[in-house]
Amino acid sequence: MDVRAKWAGVLGSMKEFPAVNSETAAAAPRIAVILPCYNEAGAIVQTVADFRRALPHADIYVFDNNSNDGSRELAAGAGAIVRRVSQQGKGHVVRRMFADVDADIYIMADGDATYEAAAAPTMVAAMLEDNLDMVVGSRKSEVEEAYRRGHRLGNAVLTGLLKQLFGRSFTDILSGYRVFSRRFVKSFPVLSAGFEIETEMSVHALELAMPVAEVVTAYGARPEGSVSKLSTYRDGWRILRTIMTLYRVERPILFFGIIAAFLAALALGLAAPLIVTFVQTGLVPRFPTAILVTGLMILATLSGMCGLILDTVVRGRREVRRLAYLTFRAPSDFARLD
Numbered sequence: 001m002d003v004r005a006k007w008a009g010v011l012g013s014m015k016e017f018p019a020v021n022s023e024t025a026a027a028a029p030r031i032a033v034i035l036p037c038y039n040e041a042g043a044i045v046q047t048v049a050d051f052r053r054a055l056p057h058a059d060i061y062v063f064d065n066n067s068n069d070g071s072r073e074l075a076a077g078a079g080a081i082v083r084r085v086s087q088q089g090k091g092h093v094v095r096r097m098f099a100d101v102d103a104d105i106y107i108m109a110d111g112d113a114t115y116e117a118a119a120a121p122t123m124v125a126a127m128l129e130d131n132l133d134m135v136v137g138s139r140k141s142e143v144e145e146a147y148r149r150g151h152r153l154g155n156a157v158l159t160g161l162l163k164q165l166f167g168r169s170f171t172d173i174l175s176g177y178r179v180f181s182r183r184f185v186k187s188f189p190v191l192s193a194g195f196e197i198e199t200e201m202s203v204h205a206l207e208l209a210m211p212v213a214e215v216v217t218a219y220g221a222r223p224e225g226s227v228s229k230l231s232t233y234r235d236g237w238r239i240l241r242t243i244m245t246l247y248r249v250e251r252p253i254l255f256f257g258i259i260a261a262f263l264a265a266l267a268l269g270l271a272a273p274l275i276v277t278f279v280q281t282g283l284v285p286r287f288p289t290a291i292l293v294t295g296l297m298i299l300a301t302l303s304g305m306c307g308l309i310l311d312t313v314v315r316g317r318r319e320v321r322r323l324a325y326l327t328f329r330a331p332s333d334f335a336r337l338d
Contacts, residue, residue: 029103029104029105029334030059030103030105031055031057031059031103031124032107033051033058033059033107033108034063034101034106034107035060035063035075035110036065036108036110036111037062037063037067037111038067038071038111039068039071040111041067041069041071043113044071044075044078044080044111044113050118051109052079054117054120055107055117055124059081061082061101062076062081062111064083064085065089066084075111083100089194090194091193091200094108094192098185098188103182104181105124105128105180105182106180107178108176108180109137109176110177113220115137115139115177115219116137116218119137119215119218120179126213127181127213127331130211130213131211132211133180133181133212133331134178134210134212134213135214136170136172136175136212137175137177137215137216137217138172138214138215138216138217139177139218140217158173158174159172159173159174162202165247165251166203170214172214173199174198174199174239175198176198177217178198178201181328181330181331182328182329182331182334183329184205184325187321187325187328189321195238195239196238196241207250207318208322252306252311252314253308253311254307256304256307257304257307259300259303260300260301260304261300263297267300270292270296271290271293273286274286
């Protein structure tokens with residue numbers, strides 16, 4: 001029997017199992033659907049219902065981020081477990097979700113009913129089949145209003161930039177539809193505050209060389225009454241800034257090496273005429289330029305040394321994160337208790 005088919009069968013029959021305990025732990029993983037929510041009264045009930053229909057066995061959590069349109073009450077009425085996060089921003093919500101929810105597999109989506117809940121069992125089966133740590137729902141939409149051209153272009157540019165900087169990437173780094181293993185969630189130090197959180201997740205997986213995959217999923221338009229909270233230019237700039245910050249933090253020897261090379265090249269360019277004049281006459285007629293060249297070379301040397309020192313620090317931090325990651329079980333080993 002195909003492995004993925006086996007897991008899909010397990011997931012499809014898990015509605016027969018009671019709450020997980022020592023006797024049933026080996027039969028079914030604990031799955032949590034975690035939904036960030038901010039003023040989604042027009043969509044949250046449908047979102048909860050869709051995931052309940054796709055995964056009847058899962059615990060569905062809605063983390064409300066200061067909604068003032070009754071989203072919290074509607075989610076509770078739909079049967080979700082509702083938690084409140086007072087710090088505004090999706091990054092803060094994800095930090096609380098990862099800290100507060102205990103499960104074997106986590107499914108994160110938005111509360112706006114745009115993601116294909118029916119694809120969740122396939123994504124979970126893919127994770128269990130290959131012991132993956134993150135499965136990204138790569139969005140495919142035939143509806144222009146759902147995935148506007150400006151957002152498609154920005155996503156493509158940022159995805160390409162991430163690939164250039166970190167060597168590999170996903171086809172949709174900004175997708176909010178993701179399935180995580182327990183060891184990803186509990187080893188991920190959430191630092192972002194806003195919509196740049198998806199980029200940080202992608203970089204975290206790439207840096208620790210985690211096994212990851214993508215599954216193409218449908219992406220629909222928001223229901224009537226649901227309004228996007230995403231600002232194309234503001235959030236695009238924040239994501240770009242996050243990529244550059246993560247590049248500086250995770251690749252310091254290259255980041256500071258580029259600065260050092262630029263300063264050294266500038267210094268050599270300014271010094272060339274001085275050297276020629278000195279060889280010909282034995283004089284240094286432009287003494288201020290000589291001082292500037294000396295200063296630039298000192299800065300280039302300091303920048304290069306900073307890169308070397310920080311690279312050692314980053315390597316140590318990466319080893320610590322990797323060891324923390326390895327303390328948790330693999331996705332298919334959900335019978336083992338951490």
